[in-house]
Amino acid sequence: MGSIAEPWGISESxxxxxxxxxxxxxxxxxxxxxxxxxxxxLRKKSDLRLIQKVPCKSLQNVLSNLQxxxxxxxxxxxxxxxxxxxIADYYHYGRPLIFGLSLTGLxxxxxxxxxxxxxxxxxxxxxxxxxxxxxxxxxxELIIAIxxxxxxxxxxxxxxxxxxxxSNLLLVLGSSLFCGGIANIRREQRFDRKQADVNFFLLLxxxxxxxxxxxxxxxxxxxxxASLINKMSLSLSRTSSIVMLIAYIAYLIFQLWxxxxxxxxxxxxxxxxxxxxxxxEETPVIGFWSGFAWLAGMTLVIALLSEYxxxxxxxxxxxxxxxVSFISIILLPIVGNAAEHAGAIIFAFKNKLxxxxxxxxxxATQISLFVVPLSVIVAWTMGIKMDLNFNILETSCxxxxxxxxxxxxxxxxxxxxxxxxxxLCYVIIAACxxxxxxxxxxxxxxxxxxxxSVGGGFVSA
Amino acid sequence: xxxxxxxxxxxxxxxxxxxxxxxxxxxxxxxxxxxxxxxxxxLRKKSDLRVIQKVPxKGLKDFLSNLQxxxxxxxxxxxxxxxPAAIIGTYCGFSQPWIFGLSLLGLxxxxxxxxxxxxxxxxxxxxxxxxxxxxxxxxxxELIIAIxxxxxxxxxxxxxxxxxxxxSNLLLVLGTSLFCGGIANLRREQRFDRKQADVNFFLLLxxxxxxxxxxxxxxxxxxxxxxxxxxxxxLNLSRASSIVMLISYIAYLVFQLWxxxxxxxxxxxxxxxxxxxxEETAVIGFWSGFVWLVGMTLVIALLSEYxxxxxxxxxxxxxxxVSFISIILLPIVGNAAEHAGAIIFAFKNKLxxxxxxxxxxATQIGLFVVPLTIIVAWILGINMDLNFNLLETGSxxxxxxxxxxxxxxxxxxxxxxxxxxLCYIIxxxxFFVDKLPQKQPNAIHLGHQLMNNVAAAVGEGxxxx
Numbered sequence: 001m002g003s004i005a006e007p008w009g010i011s012e013s014x015x016x017x018x019x020x021x022x023x024x025x026x027x028x029x030x031x032x033x034x035x036x037x038x039x040x041x042l043r044k045k046s047d048l049r050l051i052q053k054v055p056c057k058s059l060q061n062v063l064s065n066l067q068x069x070x071x072x073x074x075x076x077x078x079x080x081x082x083x084x085x086x087i088a089d090y091y092h093y094g095r096p097l098i099f100g101l102s103l104t105g106l107x108x109x110x111x112x113x114x115x116x117x118x119x120x121x122x123x124x125x126x127x128x129x130x131x132x133x134x135x136x137x138x139x140x141e142l143i144i145a146i147x148x149x150x151x152x153x154x155x156x157x158x159x160x161x162x163x164x165x166x167s168n169l170l171l172v173l174g175s176s177l178f179c180g181g182i183a184n185i186r187r188e189q190r191f192d193r194k195q196a197d198v199n200f201f202l203l204l205x206x207x208x209x210x211x212x213x214x215x216x217x218x219x220x221x222x223x224x225x226a227s228l229i230n231k232m233s234l235s236l237s238r239t240s241s242i243v244m245l246i247a248y249i250a251y252l253i254f255q256l257w258x259x260x261x262x263x264x265x266x267x268x269x270x271x272x273x274x275x276x277x278x279x280x281e282e283t284p285v286i287g288f289w290s291g292f293a294w295l296a297g298m299t300l301v302i303a304l305l306s307e308y309x310x311x312x313x314x315x316x317x318x319x320x321x322x323x324v325s326f327i328s329i330i331l332l333p334i335v336g337n338a339a340e341h342a343g344a345i346i347f348a349f350k351n352k353l354x355x356x357x358x359x360x361x362x363x364a365t366q367i368s369l370f371v372v373p374l375s376v377i378v379a380w381t382m383g384i385k386m387d388l389n390f391n392i393l394e395t396s397c398x399x400x401x402x403x404x405x406x407x408x409x410x411x412x413x414x415x416x417x418x419x420x421x422x423x424l425c426y427v428i429i430a431a432c433x434x435x436x437x438x439x440x441x442x443x444x445x446x447x448x449x450x451x452x453s454v455g456g457g458f459v460s461a
Numbered sequence: 462x463x464x465x466x467x468x469x470x471x472x473x474x475x476x477x478x479x480x481x482x483x484x485x486x487x488x489x490x491x492x493x494x495x496x497x498x499x500x501x502x503x504l505r506k507k508s509d510l511r512v513i514q515k516v517p518x519k520g521l522k523d524f525l526s527n528l529q530x531x532x533x534x535x536x537x538x539x540x541x542x543x544x545p546a547a548i549i550g551t552y553c554g555f556s557q558p559w560i561f562g563l564s565l566l567g568l569x570x571x572x573x574x575x576x577x578x579x580x581x582x583x584x585x586x587x588x589x590x591x592x593x594x595x596x597x598x599x600x601x602x603e604l605i606i607a608i609x610x611x612x613x614x615x616x617x618x619x620x621x622x623x624x625x626x627x628x629s630n631l632l633l634v635l636g637t638s639l640f641c642g643g644i645a646n647l648r649r650e651q652r653f654d655r656k657q658a659d660v661n662f663f664l665l666l667x668x669x670x671x672x673x674x675x676x677x678x679x680x681x682x683x684x685x686x687x688x689x690x691x692x693x694x695x696l697n698l699s700r701a702s703s704i705v706m707l708i709s710y711i712a713y714l715v716f717q718l719w720x721x722x723x724x725x726x727x728x729x730x731x732x733x734x735x736x737x738x739x740e741e742t743a744v745i746g747f748w749s750g751f752v753w754l755v756g757m758t759l760v761i762a763l764l765s766e767y768x769x770x771x772x773x774x775x776x777x778x779x780x781x782x783v784s785f786i787s788i789i790l791l792p793i794v795g796n797a798a799e800h801a802g803a804i805i806f807a808f809k810n811k812l813x814x815x816x817x818x819x820x821x822x823a824t825q826i827g828l829f830v831v832p833l834t835i836i837v838a839w840i841l842g843i844n845m846d847l848n849f850n851l852l853e854t855g856s857x858x859x860x861x862x863x864x865x866x867x868x869x870x871x872x873x874x875x876x877x878x879x880x881x882x883l884c885y886i887i888x889x890x891x892f893f894v895d896k897l898p899q900k901q902p903n904a905i906h907l908g909h910q911l912m913n914n915v916a917a918a919v920g921e922g923x924x925x926x
Contacts, residue, residue: 185720393677400673404666407865411659417716421663424709425670431701432674435694438681 068285069294072115075108075339082109082301085308095315102308103335109302110140111339116295122284123291130256138164138366139299140336144306145375151310154379154386159328161372162394165203166429167333168364169405172341174422176356177408180348181416189414191353195262196409199361202251203402206368209240210398213389230385237387238380241373248369263358326433329394337363353414393436397429530744531753534577537570537798544571544760547767557774564767565794571761572602573798578754584743585750592718600626600825601758602795606765607834613769616838616845621787623831624853627665628888629792630823631864634800636881638815639867642807643875653812655871657724661820662865664713668827669858671702675848692844699846700839703832710828785892788853796822812873852895856888 070076085101117136121129141164148156180189213233220229255263286294309332317324322331334341340359347355372388379386390398404425408418532538547563579598583591603626610618642651675695717724745753768791776783781790793800799818806814831847838845849857863884867877 391681393674393681396673396677397670400666400670403862404663404670407659407662407666410869411655413656415716415721417660417712417721418663420712421667421709424705425667428667428670428674428702428705431705432698435697435701436678436681437690437694438678 065286065290069112069116072285073108073111073339075111078104078108081105082305085305089308094319095312096319098308099312099316102305102312103331105305106140106302106309107335107338109298109305110336113139113295113298113302114339116291116298119284119286119291120288120295123288127256131252135370136295138336138363138371140302140306141333141367142371142374143299143302144309144332144336145371146378147303147306148310149375149379149382149384149386152384153310153313154384156310156313156324156328157375157379157386158390158394159325160332161367161375162390162398163329163333164336164367164371165364166329166397166401166426167337168340168360168367169203169401170422170426170429171334172337172344172363173357173360173405174419174424174426175341176344176348176360176419177353177414178416178419178423179345180351180353180356181414181419183349184351185416187351189351189353190412191357191409191414192262193409193412195354196357196361198251198254198262199365200402200406200409202247202365202369203361204406205247206244206372207395207399207402209237209244210388210390210395212240213237213387214392214395217389230387233387233389234385237376237389240388241376244369244373245377248366248373251365251369323433323436325436326430329433330430357409393432397432401425401429527745527749531574531578534744535570535573535798537573540566540570543567544764547764551767556778557771558778560767561771561775564764564771565790567764568602568761568768569794569797571757571764572795575601575754575757575761576798578750578757581743581745581750582747582754585747589718593714597829598754600795600822600830602761602765603792603826604830604833605758605761606768606791606795607830608837609762609765610769611834611838611841611843611845614843615769615772616843618769618772618783618787619834619845620849620853621784622791623826623834624849624857625788625792626795626826626830627823628788628856628860628885629796630799630819630826631665631860632881632885632888633793634796634803634822635816635819635864636878636883636885637800638803638807638819638878639812639873640875640878640882641804642810642812642815643873643878645808646810647875649810651810651812651873652871653816653868653873654724655868657813658816658820658868660713660716660724661824662861662868664709664824664828665820665861666865667709668706668831669854669861671699671706672847672849672854672857674702675699675846676851676854679848692846695846695848696844699835699848702847703835706828706832707836710825710832713824713828782892782895784895785889788892789889816868852891856891860884860888 070079081101081104085098085105088098088101113136114133117129117132121132124132141161144160145157148154148160213236216233216236217229284291313324313327316322317327320327340363344356344359347353347359376386376388405422408422532541543563543566547560547567550560550563575598576595579591579594582594586594603623606622607619610616610622675698678691678695678698681691743750772783772786775781776786779786799822803815803818806812806818835845835847864881867881
């Protein structure tokens with residue numbers, strides 16, 4: 001393990017040695033978004049000495065490949081939860097246990113998927129790599145959403161996506177700014193607000209798309225029948241979803257081609273500081289096909305665990321006494337975002353707020369303008385009537401979350417108070433869904449036509 | 462008058478200028494002041510002690526000078542006679558609206574005097590404790606009125622008066638300050654430090670979230686959900702949110718008084734009143750100040766009691782709704798002293814102080830007085846939640862957002878002030894024409910009283926499960 005001299009003087013020495021400077025310099029050459037940059041802070045440099053002793057060459061390769069992929073993260077201990085979940089399911093242990101184990105198992109998988117897409121980007125070149133990253137960055141959320149859709153649990157889809165946006169905007173960003181503010185209390189904490197602003201336009205546009213179907217319901221007078229309103233809301237949602245996807249494509253073009261410099265501004269200053277290290281050329285640690293196979297395999301495992309999560313969420317809700325909305329909005333996203341969350345905080349400690357912001361806001365934008373409309377369209381092709389109408393409580397939380405965060409990031413500087421306020425807002429929203437004991441027929445009722453008999457399964461749970 | 466200080470700046474306010482200079486330079490040495498108390502001081506007069514010097518006995522002389530400093534040290538002193546008048550009115554059976562009016566008048570100078578006394582005490586306690594004291598007592602009047610209204614089970618009045626206080630600080634005080642400042646300094650650039658303002662807006666927006674969520678519970682419920690369940694959820698959420706709000710207020714105090722003082726003190730360093738080096742000393746002793754403070758608090762409590770008791774009668778006989786009186790009239794009176802101070806500083810193009818007063822006061826009410834009231838109500842067993850109604854929450858939301866947008870660029874002109882002022886007028890008109898009977902908040906509250914036991918049982922169930 002090479003000990004690298006640290007030019008900057010911040011605490012995190014352990015993480016600084018491994019991965020991060022490499023991660024940073026690697027970003028310079030590949031079209032990486034800040035999103036997976038921060039995940040990389042959880043990686044470990046593999047120690048290959050043991051494997052060198054294995055006599056057979058091909059076995060040695062397999063082992064080193066395995067070690068890179070499985071043990072290359074600090075979250076590797078959590079991989080144990082995956083077989084446990086499968087075993088628990090096979091032997092029909094308590095369903096809440098399966099739920100908990102699956103959630104735990106998903107945490108390292110989310111990080112590994114972003115590692116693998118990054119590895120593949122070495123072979124595909126920066127542009128395709130950037131696209132790949134932008135698409136797979138929230139693969140876990142997408143897979144959970146699609147599986148929940150396949151099980152006709154529209155409410156869970158909506159809640160988990162909303163929760164993911166809120167958690168990125170308030171929790172991830174809040175704790176990053178708070179930790180960054182405390183760690184650098186005497187230093188000025190600056191970031192580039194142009195990058196943040198782009199995300200806010202898009203998030204506000206997404207908010208509009210959620211707001212209008214909601215308001216259709218309130219605009220209706222007594223004469224309008226419920227089915228007419230549902231139909232209007234559904235058509236509007238599907239159209240809006242297409243518009244949102246167009247906006248997301250434009251955002252990718254903006255981010256990866258035409259205005260790259262906006263998103264890479266922070267790395268230029270880093271370049272000067274790390275001249276001595278940047279010269280070390282980073283090479284992919286696994287081959288293209290091996291990476292591709294791993295990616296496909298991991299996606300399958302994610303799908304399996306997501307299936308467990310989706311199937312057991314109501315039982316977990318019953319036995320833990322937490323509402324489904326609380327579990328979907330608060331617990332699922334915390335687990336799904338754990339890796340990015342840790343990364344964002346670590347970068348904030350190092351006063352690299354641009355990366356933290358890129359992670360939190362980029363992820364929120366991606367979910368709001370890519371995963372959400374994609375779910376609506378997937379639901380459309382499956383014949384499930386899912387619209388963009390989150391309920392009024394959820395939409396208001398989203399609206400205030402976006403507005404507060406946008407105000408927080410207006411002036412391009414940060415201090416711990418900003419982070420604290422964002423975190424406390426998240427606590428209030430969590431408390432709101434914690435005390436919310438209203439039975440949930442509405443989520444399904446709005447999400448699907450009442451006549452859709454399959455939807456009843458969720459209500460009765 | 463004692464020392465004639467040369468005036469180098471050319472703002473209009475000749476009369477006040479002499480006193481204010483003292484005020485400003487005094488602040489420089491006692492860091493624990495918030496802009497809030499700074500602006501109240503602009504209404505002070507230097508006492509003229511010549512008459513008292515002639516009194517032969519030393520003890521009597523001290524006593525009289527003390528009395529003069531405290532009672533006559535403000536330009537609002539002429540309003541003090543309203544206090545005995547209100548008390549006499551109660552005993553002689555004046556009509557209730559008269560007592561209401563007199564009590565309101567009497568509260569105006571008392572609010573200013575309390576801030577004077579806390580400032581005097583800050584001389585003895587040191588800057589940090591003094592800052593805390595100021596931050597806590599700055600809106601003592603509002604807090605006392607709120608608590609007394611609570612003990613009288615007038616939850617609606619509490620909510621309205623606190624909401625009105627936030628609105629009046631955000632729109633009226635800030636609007637008139639920016640407007641007057643803009644007119645007086647028409648050709649000059651009017652700058653302020655937006656970082657200080659921003660901190661207040663995050664907190665206010667967080668407060669808004671706390672008001673919004675319990676309100677929305679009422680709209681989520683469909684036919685099947687009982688009103689009790691919703692009221693209960695809203696109450697639990699409100700209490701949890703109140704604790705979070707108090708935490709954020711404590712963090713705000715830490716931020717303001719310790720870790721990021723420079724943000725809030727920046728404006729003082731630019732003061733160019735170098736001639737004013739004379740050391741300012743406390744004009745009254747610690748214990749005397751403390752006794753006065755306790756006494757004044759008692760008088761405020763008495764007058765607040767009158768105000769709370771007579772508000773409905775005043776409303777009926779004046780033909781104004783209780784909501785209008787609580788949202789518009791009460792806060793104008795309660796904030797009069799700070800209001801005047803904020804305008805005076807705006808005339809002198811010291812917008813940072815004006816902003817500090819208006820926003821600081823709004824934040825203090827939104828994140829300290831409101832949650833404290835909820836918690837006091839909790840202790841008293843009254844079911845008060847953070848659910849202001851739709852109209853009130855809407856007004857609050859738009860006021861916060863408009864003000865936040867207004868202060869985005871760090872400069873000001875009279876148009877900004879005018880728009881804020883006009884927003885306040887629109888809101889005032891809205892509550893003026895609002896003749897809907899005010900049952901709802903009270904009804905919810907009464908319903909709570911009846912359901913108290915059931916609600917408590919269910920509430921425990923929620924948390925224990």
